[in-house]
Amino acid sequence: MAQRDTILWAKTPSNLKIAYNASIIYPGFRAGVEYPIKRIDMTKYRRWRGLRHFSQMRYLSAELGYYHHTDFHDNIYLLAGWQMRKERPRGFFTEFSPAIGYSRTFLGGETYLVDDAGNISLLKGAGYNYAMLAIGGGLGYQFHPQTSAYFRSSLLTMFPNNNLVYLRPTVELGLIWQTRHFWERSTKNISKTKGKKS
Amino acid sequence: MKNLLFAAFLGLIFTACQKVEITIGPNANDTFYIRQEDASMRVLVRGNTASKVFMLVVHGGPGSSGYIYDTPKMEEIVGTDFALAFYDQRNAGASQGNVNATHYNLGQYAEDLKEVIEVLKYRYGQDISIFLWSKSFGGMVASAFMTKDNYQDLVKGWLFVDASHNYGLNDSLTYQMLLDVGMQHISDGKNAESWESIVAYCQKNPPGPFSFEQSIELNKYGWKAQKIIEDLEPYQYTVIKDGIFKEHLPLTNYYLGKTNAAERKFNESLTPIKFSDALAKVKVPVLVCFGKLDFVCPQGLGDDFLAHIGSTDKQKLIFEKSAHHLEEQDAYYNAFRKFLLEHP
Numbered sequence A: 001m002a003q004r005d006t007i008l009w010a011k012t013p014s015n016l017k018i019a020y021n022a023s024i025i026y027p028g029f030r031a032g033v034e035y036p037i038k039r040i041d042m043t044k045y046r047r048w049r050g051l052r053h054f055s056q057m058r059y060l061s062a063e064l065g066y067y068h069h070t071d072f073h074d075n076i077y078l079l080a081g082w083q084m085r086k087e088r089p090r091g092f093f094t095e096f097s098p099a100i101g102y103s104r105t106f107l108g109g110e111t112y113l114v115d116d117a118g119n120i121s122l123l124k125g126a127g128y129n130y131a132m133l134a135i136g137g138g139l140g141y142q143f144h145p146q147t148s149a150y151f152r153s154s155l156l157t158m159f160p161n162n163n164l165v166y167l168r169p170t171v172e173l174g175l176i177w178q179t180r181h182f183w184e185r186s187t188k189n190i191s192k193t194k195g196k197k198s
Numbered sequence B: 001m002k003n004l005l006f007a008a009f010l011g012l013i014f015t016a017c018q019k020v021e022i023t024i025g026p027n028a029n030d031t032f033y034i035r036q037e038d039a040s041m042r043v044l045v046r047g048n049t050a051s052k053v054f055m056l057v058v059h060g061g062p063g064s065s066g067y068i069y070d071t072p073k074m075e076e077i078v079g080t081d082f083a084l085a086f087y088d089q090r091n092a093g094a095s096q097g098n099v100n101a102t103h104y105n106l107g108q109y110a111e112d113l114k115e116v117i118e119v120l121k122y123r124y125g126q127d128i129s130i131f132l133w134s135k136s137f138g139g140m141v142a143s144a145f146m147t148k149d150n151y152q153d154l155v156k157g158w159l160f161v162d163a164s165h166n167y168g169l170n171d172s173l174t175y176q177m178l179l180d181v182g183m184q185h186i187s188d189g190k191n192a193e194s195w196e197s198i199v200a201y202c203q204k205n206p207p208g209p210f211s212f213e214q215s216i217e218l219n220k221y222g223w224k225a226q227k228i229i230e231d232l233e234p235y236q237y238t239v240i241k242d243g244i245f246k247e248h249l250p251l252t253n254y255y256l257g258k259t260n261a262a263e264r265k266f267n268e269s270l271t272p273i274k275f276s277d278a279l280a281k282v283k284v285p286v287l288v289c290f291g292k293l294d295f296v297c298p299q300g301l302g303d304d305f306l307a308h309i310g311s312t313d314k315q316k317l318i319f320e321k322s323a324h325h326l327e328e329q330d331a332y333y334n335a336f337r338k339f340l341l342e343h344p
Helices: B002-016 B072-078 B106-124 B138-146 B167-188 B192-204 B212-228 B239-246 B251-258 B261-269 B277-281 B300-308 B329-342
Strands: A003-012 A015-022 A028-046 A050-069 A073-087 A092-107 A110-114 A120-123 A129-144 A147-161 A164-178 A185-194 B028-036 B039-047 B053-058 B083-087 B129-136 B157-163 B286-291 B314-319
Touching: A003 A028, A015 A050, A015 A147, A028 A073, A028 A164, A050 A092, A050 A164, A073 A129, A092 A147, A110 B106, A120 B106, A129 A164, A164 B251, B028 B106, B039 B072, B039 B106, B053 B106, B053 B138, B053 B329, B072 B083, B072 B329, B083 B106, B106 B129, B106 B138, B129 B138, B129 B329, B138 B157, B138 B277, B157 B300, B157 B329, B167 B192, B167 B212, B167 B300, B192 B212, B239 B251, B277 B300, B286 B300, B286 B329, B300 B314, B314 B329
Parallel strands: A028 A185, A110 B028, B053 B083, B053 B129, B129 B157, B157 B286, B286 B314
Antiparallel strands: A003 A185, A015 A028, A015 A164, A028 A050, A050 A073, A073 A092, A092 A129, A110 A120, A129 A147, A147 A164, B028 B039, B039 B083
16 A cells, blocks of 8 residues: 655635525525635545545635524524535535534514513513534535535534523535635645555 | 625514514414513414403423414314414423523413413403413413412413323322223233233332332323223324424424423422312312323322312313323313303
8 A cells, every 4th residue: 555645735715605594494594605724635546446536625614594483483693614525526525514603593473571560571682592513414516617506414403492402404505606716725735645556 | 795695684684573463363373472581482372362262271291382282173163263372381392492490390380371371461452361271281380370379360260181280199090090900901801911011010019109200100101001092082193293384393392392301300399299289279160171091190180170179160071082182182172162152
């Protein structure tokens, strides 16, 4: 087994993304930016499968999400995450993305407050603040040099909710736009070769 | 991109705004919340609010939900002439909040119920009549409410349906029913194999007082018995499945509410509570309904309730082919409707 690494530094722009974000039938959106950290171009030789190329991209991501669940709540949340994407030469990619964040909900109906004297008032913007953990995985396809479409499924965990946690599965269908110069950064590009030709 | 984000924010602001919707008419479909002691409890109002008569559902559990009683039959038979209010108790159903474990006690549940009634009157008129409809654990909540100060003056009547008001008595009655019915089935050779484990548990554990762990086990065996007993009216319990979209059920909140660890502690705190003696002060008309085959809340609870309640206007109905799920839907709902009609 032989392994050869080449390290280059290159200017890499950030990606912008926007998606329809839903939980079954409840609509929403998710939009954000992916700030490049590292790229690993991998070449693998396998005796039976031949030569394989793929790239592993690493981004720091920041996203704003929202969904509306009728009669339950509206939820707006901010997430900071670590985006791991594996890109194949034909344009297909898979990704995994853990994130942490903050959520603010707005209750899905007018909210009344009754004080000790029995006076009733309407609370404006009633809802709750939650800490949030999110984990997601998905796949996509780069159909244009600068544009990709992706599908991702995530599980949002909000806490503390009712003395415990609240779990919310979501699915996204969106676009990633690879900008030309937006928020460019000099990233470490590593080329790795594994295995040997037989 | 900036424009897109701006448009998204505008959309958010519009949808997040909470409009006040109060329907006075034959087909209400209102949703609102009540914030009390770090919890926001959801209330659904359905049916005929123009009638000015509300049947307020106090659900079981702890940790169940009001909307599981919002069946099509309930709306058709009771909701055509009267309004129905389904509220989710704190930390249950669609209710929301952060940390409120310090308020996890029956007294607080009674206060929450009082505030639900006050807000219903605030929204739909001080002249509305409210009938409490309590089921299972909801009987404990309603008993705590009805026996406190002069709270009963806020309601016109009380429907006590497959409910409990005395935790220890509930366990003893479940134990005795499991043992009696189980032994009868074994001696008759009817489904004996299924009953053997139930009877074996009862014989291994002497009759009360029961520990909390024993109480949990008896409850589990009660549910098991209802699955194997004969002569039950066939009833498909599909209200959760049917309501996922129609009622926008927050399923994960509902199921997490049912398995909330803090709730177990609360449940344990209920074991010494009994309202039998305190019921003497309750004077409003009552309707007591029990399923003859209910092992979870046996009909003996209804007998004790009637023996202690101070009301002179009191009726008891037994549903021969029902257990704990109001299996004879038409018969139950017509009985509720008749009781409301008889108390204008």
